[in-house]
Amino acid sequence: MRIALAGNPNxxxxxxxxxxxxxxxxxxxxxxxxxxxxVGILKTDKETEVVDLPGLYSIDPYSPEEIVSWNYLxxxxxxxxxxxxxxxxxxxxxxxxxxxxxxxxxMVVALNFYDRVKKFGDEIDIEKLSAWLGCPxxxxxxxxxxxxxxxxDAAKKAAKEKTKPNxxxxxIKDEKDLxxxxxxxxxxEARFKVIDENLPKIVKRKxxxxxxxxxxxxxxLTNKWLAFPIFAAIIFAVYFVSVxxxxxxxxxxxxxxxxxxEGFFITSSRAWLTAIGCAPWLVGLIVDGIIAGVGAVLSxxxxxxxxxxxxxxxxxxxxMARIAFVFDKIFRFxxxxxxxxIPMLIGTGCxxxxxxxxKSINGERERRLAVMTTTFMPCSAKIPVIALISSAIFGxxxxxxxxxxxxxxxxxxxxxxxxxxxxxxxxxxxxxxMELPEYQLPTLxxxxxxxxxxALEFVKKAGTIILLAVVGVWFLSSFGFAGGKFGFVETEQSxxxxxxxxxxxxxxxxxxxxxxETVAVMTGLIAKENIISTMEILFPAGIATALSASAGFSxxxxxxxxAPCFAAIGAIKREMHSAKWFWFAIGYQCLFAYVAxxxxxxxxxxxxxxxxSIIVLAILGLVxxxxxxxxxxxxxxxxxxGCAGCELRDACHxxxxxx
Amino acid sequence: MLLNGVAVGQRARIISVNGPxxxxxxxLEMGLTPDTEVFVMAKAPxxxxxxxxxRGYQLSMRAAEAAFIEVKPKEGGK
Numbered sequence: 089m090r091i092a093l094a095g096n097p098n099x100x101x102x103x104x105x106x107x108x109x110x111x112x113x114x115x116x117x118x119x120x121x122x123x124x125x126x127v128g129i130l131k132t133d134k135e136t137e138v139v140d141l142p143g144l145y146s147i148d149p150y151s152p153e154e155i156v157s158w159n160y161l162x163x164x165x166x167x168x169x170x171x172x173x174x175x176x177x178x179x180x181x182x183x184x185x186x187x188x189x190x191x192x193x194x195m196v197v198a199l200n201f202y203d204r205v206k207k208f209g210d211e212i213d214i215e216k217l218s219a220w221l222g223c224p225x226x227x228x229x230x231x232x233x234x235x236x237x238x239x240x241d242a243a244k245k246a247a248k249e250k251t252k253p254n255x256x257x258x259x260i261k262d263e264k265d266l267x268x269x270x271x272x273x274x275x276x277e278a279r280f281k282v283i284d285e286n287l288p289k290i291v292k293r294k295x296x297x298x299x300x301x302x303x304x305x306x307x308x309l310t311n312k313w314l315a316f317p318i319f320a321a322i323i324f325a326v327y328f329v330s331v332x333x334x335x336x337x338x339x340x341x342x343x344x345x346x347x348x349x350e351g352f353f354i355t356s357s358r359a360w361l362t363a364i365g366c367a368p369w370l371v372g373l374i375v376d377g378i379i380a381g382v383g384a385v386l387s388x389x390x391x392x393x394x395x396x397x398x399x400x401x402x403x404x405x406x407x408m409a410r411i412a413f414v415f416d417k418i419f420r421f422x423x424x425x426x427x428x429x430i431p432m433l434i435g436t437g438c439x440x441x442x443x444x445x446x447k448s449i450n451g452e453r454e455r456r457l458a459v460m461t462t463t464f465m466p467c468s469a470k471i472p473v474i475a476l477i478s479s480a481i482f483g484x485x486x487x488x489x490x491x492x493x494x495x496x497x498x499x500x501x502x503x504x505x506x507x508x509x510x511x512x513x514x515x516x517x518x519x520x521x522m523e524l525p526e527y528q529l530p531t532l533x534x535x536x537x538x539x540x541x542x543a544l545e546f547v548k549k550a551g552t553i554i555l556l557a558v559v560g561v562w563f564l565s566s567f568g569f570a571g572g573k574f575g576f577v578e579t580e581q582s583x584x585x586x587x588x589x590x591x592x593x594x595x596x597x598x599x600x601x602x603x604x605e606t607v608a609v610m611t612g613l614i615a616k617e618n619i620i621s622t623m624e625i626l627f628p629a630g631i632a633t634a635l636s637a638s639a640g641f642s643x644x645x646x647x648x649x650x651a652p653c654f655a656a657i658g659a660i661k662r663e664m665h666s667a668k669w670f671w672f673a674i675g676y677q678c679l680f681a682y683v684a685x686x687x688x689x690x691x692x693x694x695x696x697x698x699x700x701s702i703i704v705l706a707i708l709g710l711v712x713x714x715x716x717x718x719x720x721x722x723x724x725x726x727x728x729x730g731c732a733g734c735e736l737r738d739a740c741h742x743x744x745x746x747x
Numbered sequence: 748m749l750l751n752g753v754a755v756g757q758r759a760r761i762i763s764v765n766g767p768x769x770x771x772x773x774x775l776e777m778g779l780t781p782d783t784e785v786f787v788m789a790k791a792p793x794x795x796x797x798x799x800x801x802r803g804y805q806l807s808m809r810a811a812e813a814a815f816i817e818v819k820p821k822e823g824g825k
Contacts, residue, residue: 145773145776145777146772146776174804176803176804177802177803177804179778179803180776180777180802180804183776269768272772273764273772273775276772276775276776276780277775277780277781280775280780280783281780284782293803296800296803302805303788303800303805306789306798310789310791310792310798311792312792313792315791316792409807413791413796413798413807414792414793416791416795416796416809417791417793417794417795417796418793420809426796519773519809519812520796520807520808520809521773521774521777521806521807521808521812522806522808523777523804523805523806523807524798524806524807525805526805
């Protein structure tokens with residue numbers, strides 16, 4: 089049997105999906121389009137498949153994501169539709185329910201957040217509701233696992249008996265005169281009308297305002313004066329715990345004791361392999377290549393687990409949505425959405441989930457911009473690179489690490505300014521309509537579940553892509569032509585060195601044109617922390633001997649901003665859904681990094697004072713330019729297109745309207 | 748008047764929804780249909796977006812989007 093799970097975003101759909109299937113899920117794409125498709129097997133019955141459809145507010149036949157859901161439901165592959173609705177927000181949820189009902193498939197409604205409904209003091213007459221909708225209605229709490237067994241029974245029964253739900257009687261005035269799109273809007277209005285007429289007979293609702301604590305909490309968290317200090321304090325706390333104190337401690341513990349030169353795995357596997365008589369080159373491959381390489385990546389797992397644990401708490405208690413709300417106006421100035429801040433925050437942990445998190449940004453332009461620029465944030469793998477440059481070249485100066493984060497933020501905002509004027513970006517629309525969910529205490533189970541899921545994804549990548557790349561680099565750096573024949577050689581004569589020498593001219597203008605630095609940049613594409621291990625191998629005397637302060641700075645900037653590691657590049661490819669956009673993104677990142685490093689290198693050679701004054705002047709100039717420009721074009725409210733020739737001009741200028 | 752002109756703490760009743768097709772569609776499907784009452788809860792610290800209370804849930808929306816919604820303000824409100 090097959091159950092299709094459908095419902096609004098924020099209705100608890102993924103929580104229910106996890107409750108039904110546990111961790112036995114496969115994520116793939118829908119045939120023909122790259123929209124995520126999640127399929128799981130029912131925990132209690134291995135014969136039953138659950139298909140998670142994308143969360144939707146209604147079916148819009150113009151969006152590829154929504155057509156996928158629609159076609160799947162129409163194909164009849166599902167035996168029953170499980171429609172999950174937010175019990176505290178029935179009108180909007182039932183709008184979608186009424187659309188699904190028209191398919192004529194057996195349906196069961198899962199009335200989620202029923203515990204909260206009771207807490208609010210709302211009274212829902214389940215029997216009447218079920219009679220009105222013409223299908224079983226089961227009150228559940230997906231989070232607390234309440235009512236799940238009843239829900240499964242009801243779904244199975246409905247599938248067997250093939251009972252069809254009631255279809256709303258919709259009447260639209262003057263239907264013939266309406267265009268296709270006007271008709272669509274009229275249908276939505278009519279559906280709400282039917283709901284508004286019937287629901288008061290079924291539900292008695294208390295004034296939500298007096299019972300919900302959310303409004304009171306928001307008075308503090310999104311308060312005019314407190315919002316920004318509170319945000320800064322929370323973010324500082326998150327990074328203090330996950331990156332600097334506890335996280336750094338655990339990572340050091342892992343890397344030194346398990347995967348370091350004298351670490352447990354390294355010494356014991358070397359001893360064991362030598363004891364069983366392995367050839368020295370094979371010992372080298374396994375120990376120095378695979379174990380050390382994959383181990384370097386795995387050492388970040390504790391840091392990533394802590395970071396994701398804390399970020400997932402912020403997500404689930406409802407604070408993330410408020411961050412987007414508070415920062416939207418600032419980001420919009422740069423052509424970005426306030427929601428961009430969420431991937432940016434996650435991106436300080438790892439770029440892969442950060443790029444995946446851009447899904448929640450609903451404007452196509454803003455989403456693409458976010459995918460392109462998120463990895464400018466220094467991820468946890470770039471921290472060791474920053475630390476290396478900071479200690480080897482700047483004597484461990486405290487300002488290098490914060491500067492790296494500022495450079496990341498600055499690069500994202502600047503890219504917004506540059507790219508929003510591109511033709512391809514100008515056309516698409518943006519929107520910031522977003523539900524601000526009720527605040528809720530996150531449950532440990534749900535937080536752990538999402539943390540483990542993300543950590544597992546990271547480990548999987550370390551075990552596949554990175555493993556292959558590590559073996560490849562080890563091969564390239566250990567083999568080469570020496571004395572006229574191909575074989576095991578020192579790094580200086582290896583294939584990798586040859587490749588580095590072939591490409592190193594590219595980086596001469598940036599101040600680091602030595603082949604060894606080129607090789608480090610290339611190995612950084614596999615995983616950014618490879619840069620350090622490569623540098624350490626290739627510069628036994630320390631990198632300070634090879635790089636001047638200016639060149640070191642330029643080297644750092646280039647590696648912070650250029651194309652991310654292969655795992656993140658893969659994520660960009662998946663999210664862009666188009667080869668053209670993917671190559672544009674990668675090309676843009678590399679070009680941006682190149683130009684930034686070039687400017688920094690030559691300016692810093694000119695002296696620190698000159699550098700600082702030019703940067704300050706440049707920022708000031710940009711700000712003034714954009715203020716004048718936005719005044720000139722009269723963008724009072726701030727859509728990206730400007731008002732000249734816009735047919736909606738009047739709507740943007742309410743004052744004129746009143747006159 | 749337009750929804751972006753409604754003061755914080757005021758209630759208003761929606762008269763009509765306009766705007767580009769996709770946006771209008773989205774506004775309607777979020778439940779902001781004609782005759783629905785909207786309460787402007789707050790504005791973000793920098794004055795935009797708006798925080799609305801509609802049909803029992805909270806919705807944030809940019810002033811530019813709210814400018815496509817024509818409303819009739821209600822007297823009083825809390």
